[in-house]
Amino acid sequence: xxxxxxxxxxxxxxxxxxxxxxxxxxxxxxxxxxxxxxxxxxxxxxxxxxxxxxxxxxxxxxxxxxxxxxxxxxxxxxxxxxxxxxxxxxxxxxxxxxxxxxxxxxxxxxxxxxxxxxxxxxxxxxxxxxxxxxxxxxxxxxxxxxxxxxxxxxxxxxxxxxxxxxxxxxxxxxxxxxxxxxxxxxxxxxxxxxxxxxxxxxxxxxxxxxxxxxxxxxxxxxxxxxxxxxxxxxxxxxxxxxxxxxxxxxxxxxxxxxxxxxxxxxxxxxxxxxxxxxxxxxxxxxxxxxxxxxxxxxxxxxxxxxxxxxxxxxxxxxxxxxxxxxxxxxxxxxxxxxxxxxxxxxxxxxxxxxxxxxxxxxxxxxxxxxxxxxxxxxxxxxxxxxxxxxxxxxxxxxxxxxxxxxxxxxxxxxxxxxxxxxxxxxxxxxxxxxxxxxxxxxxxxxxxxxxxxxxxxxxxxxxxxxxxxxxxxxxxxxxxxxxxxxxxxxxxxxxxxxxxxxxxxxxxxxxxxxxxxxxxxxxxxxxxxxxxxxxxxxxxxxxxxxxxxxxxxxxxxxxxxxxxxxxxxxxxxxxxxxxxxxxxxxxxxxxxxxxxxxxxxxxxxxxxxxxxxxxxxxxxxxxxxxxxxxxxxxxxxxxxxxxxxxxxxxxxxxxxxxxxxxxxxxxxxxxxxxxxxxxxxxxxxxxxxxxxxxxxxxxxxxxxxxxxxxxxxxxxxxxxxxxxxxxxxxx
Numbered sequence: 152x153x154x155x156x157x158x159x160x161x162x163x164x165x166x167x168x169x170x171x172x173x174x175x176x177x178x179x180x181x182x183x184x185x186x187x188x189x190x191x192x193x194x195x196x197x198x199x200x201x202x203x204x205x206x207x208x209x210x211x212x213x214x215x216x217x218x219x220x221x222x223x224x225x226x227x228x229x230x231x232x233x234x235x236x237x238x239x240x241x242x243x244x245x246x247x248x249x250x251x252x253x254x255x256x257x258x259x260x261x262x263x264x265x266x267x268x269x270x271x272x273x274x275x276x277x278x279x280x281x282x283x284x285x286x287x288x289x290x291x292x293x294x295x296x297x298x299x300x301x302x303x304x305x306x307x308x309x310x311x312x313x314x315x316x317x318x319x320x321x322x323x324x325x326x327x328x329x330x331x332x333x334x335x336x337x338x339x340x341x342x343x344x345x346x347x348x349x350x351x352x353x354x355x356x357x358x359x360x361x362x363x364x365x366x367x368x369x370x371x372x373x374x375x376x377x378x379x380x381x382x383x384x385x386x387x388x389x390x391x392x393x394x395x396x397x398x399x400x401x402x403x404x405x406x407x408x409x410x411x412x413x414x415x416x417x418x419x420x421x422x423x424x425x426x427x428x429x430x431x432x433x434x435x436x437x438x439x440x441x442x443x444x445x446x447x448x449x450x451x452x453x454x455x456x457x458x459x460x461x462x463x464x465x466x467x468x469x470x471x472x473x474x475x476x477x478x479x480x481x482x483x484x485x486x487x488x489x490x491x492x493x494x495x496x497x498x499x500x501x502x503x504x505x506x507x508x509x510x511x512x513x514x515x516x517x518x519x520x521x522x523x524x525x526x527x528x529x530x531x532x533x534x535x536x537x538x539x540x541x542x543x544x545x546x547x548x549x550x551x552x553x554x555x556x557x558x559x560x561x562x563x564x565x566x567x568x569x570x571x572x573x574x575x576x577x578x579x580x581x582x583x584x585x586x587x588x589x590x591x592x593x594x595x596x597x598x599x600x601x602x603x604x605x606x607x608x609x610x611x612x613x614x615x616x617x618x619x620x621x622x623x624x625x626x627x628x629x630x631x632x633x634x635x636x637x638x639x640x641x642x643x644x645x646x647x648x649x650x651x652x653x654x655x656x657x658x659x660x661x662x663x664x665x666x667x668x669x670x671x672x673x674x675x676x677x678x679x680x681x682x683x684x685x686x687x688x689x690x691x692x693x694x695x696x697x698x699x700x701x702x703x704x705x706x707x708x709x710x711x712x713x714x715x716x717x718x719x720x721x722x723x724x725x726x727x728x729x730x731x732x733x734x735x736x737x738x739x740x741x742x743x744x745x746x747x748x749x750x751x752x753x754x755x756x757x758x759x760x761x762x763x764x765x766x767x768x769x770x771x772x773x774x775x776x777x778x779x780x781x782x783x784x785x786x787x788x789x790x791x792x793x794x795x796x797x798x799x800x801x802x803x804x805x806x807x808x809x810x811x812x813x814x815x816x817x818x819x820x821x822x823x824x825x826x827x828x829x830x831x832x833x834x835x836x837x838x839x840x841x842x843x844x845x846x847x848x849x850x851x852x853x854x855x856x857x858x859x860x861x862x863x864x865x866x867x868x869x870x871x872x873x874x875x876x877x878x879x880x881x882x
């Protein structure tokens with residue numbers, strides 16, 4: 152009896168020593184690197200605080216310009232003037248933009264007969280145009296505007312900078328510093344008058360002293376880098392000195408609290424590590440001198456092995472996870488012994504719980520290891536595992552059984568249970584067998600029925616939601632029953648309804664936009680024709696005015712004809728009622744001809760065209776006239792919508808049997824992230840629709856390329872606009 156108790160006691164002591172030893176070493180590994188320094192003042196964390204304080208010194212002491220002094224130092228360069236001048240494009244573009252902004256307002260006032268509003272809009276427009284024109288005429292006119300902008304940025308920067316002053320004051324209370332400019336001899340310090348001597352910062356008076364060279368930059372404030380660079384240029388002057396923590400620092404200061412806590416934890420960590428090593432040595436000694444697991448626990452093996460093997464594996468996994476988590480918590484609490492809120496009793500309880508979990512894990516591990524050695528028995532037990540039995544039962548329950556057969560079997564069982572219940576009335580012994588039958592047969596069937604009814608109710612609820620237009624989430628589909636098939640079909644129908652709704656909404660949106668855009672683009676020139684026709688009816692109209700009005704009517708009529716022709720053409724292409732006259736065409740020569748047609752316009756523009764061709768002709772079987780229209784539309788778009796003074800790149804290359812024609816330019820209008828919208832009819836890069844064009848150019852170009860069984864793709868990256876045409880090469 153004494154031997155049994157002795158073995159059990161040794162095992163309990165062993166598990167406690169093992170738990171304590173592992174937790175102590177784990178605490179060393181998790182916290183040792185942080186507490187390996189001489190003291191807190193030598194840690195990277197404190198060094199980060201020093202660097203932060205040094206950057207504050209640079210900001211508030213070295214770079215101590217006032218706002219007014221900073222404003223006086225403002226300079227305006229030619230680049231600043233140029234950037235302000237061309238910020239929104241060239242002069243013509245900005246003037247055109249201003250006119251476009253006021254065109255509808257002036258026209259609205261004119262139509263309503265409000266002369267005062269018309270005059271006000273005209274004056275406001277002309278004032279802005281005059282201001283923009285002066286920007287391009289005189290640098291001196293632009294200079295005050297740039298100065299005002301820079302002053303506003305400086306004011307914002309100084310407001311943001313003041314938010315750091317409270318943090319700087321906190322550091323100044325904790326640190327002493329003395330710095331001297333090596334070239335100018337200027338001194339920066341927060342020492343009081345009785346501490347003014349530099350030699351007051353020494354190890355005798357200070358807890359910590361370090362030599363430091365101040366950085367030539369202050370804290371970088373996001374969004375104000377250009378202000379900081381303009382005010383405080385980086386120099387090669389060295390400002391060297393010392394930063395120290397005084398011994399007289401208040402004990403309530405956060406640095407002093409952390410310093411003392413750091414030293415105490417170092418001692419605790421050292422003691423716990425030594426104790427852990429001793430505990431593990433004792434564990435090794437006890438394991439050598441006695442049985443690792445006492446034989447008294449073997450009597451529990453019989454009961455333990457009755458559990459299914461997967462349940463035993465689950466138990467050992469759970470106990471091992473619990474042991475690891477608890478030992479990690481114990482190792483973490485070791486470094487918090489100095490905390491006033493630390494509960495030693497709680498840690499002891501955790502240590503005992505962790506020891507128990509480790510003991511259970513070792514015992515179960517030994518039992519499972521013994522079982523695993525007998526592979527045949529282990530394989531047999533695995534076949535009898537709960538998970539395998541459940542999987543096997545599910546497969547058999549739904550294997551090649553039709554719904555009618557399943558229902559028939561359920562009904563037979565239910566009626567059989569009812570008959571057994573009737574028989575139990577005549578003889579009490581039947582009542583005992585009936586309860587057994589009810590538990591073995593009736594309860595599983597009831598669970599299956601409740602589950603299937605619940606599944607059916609979910610399907611019914613989903614169909615009710617679909618009937619009122621609420622799509623919601625998909626139904627879960629499990630198994631191969633008729634309910635699962637029904638749920639899957641409902642999901643497919645729901646996805647079809649959802650796709651149909653999306654397509655319908657998109658179709659309605661495109662239809663509305665098409666009607667709106669067509670109405671706008673056709674009404675604008677038509678309105679001008681009607682207006683100037685009415686003006687021609689005016690009596691005593693001069694010949695010059697008549698000629699001018701006729702010229703406007705002629706231009707607007709041609710504009711209207713182009714819009715109508717483009718609309719008919721894109722409609723014909725969309726319906727497929729167009730024939731192609733294909734021939735072997737040199738794409739390089741065709742592109743050169745198209746560029747030659749636009750030669751005068753290109754020369755008059757501020758754009759720089761860079762055209763790269765292959766050395767050899769690039770042939771493709773195409774309709775030359777239709778493909779010329781594609782190139783003409785794309786080049787026309789480039790001339791209308793490119794940012795002034797930018798470059799345009801056009802290249803022709805061959806790759807994998809395809810001719811690749813690429814057009815790249817920088818748009819002066821903001822591009823949508825959805826580049827596919829640009830293929831829509833009457834869609835323009837200029838959403839205000841004040842530029843010339845029908846908005847059908849890209850739609851026509853894509854339709855023509857599609858008829859040639861090629862590809863026309865659009866890519867946008869910010870303001871970069873790229874069109875890539877791919878056609879089949881003809882040898």
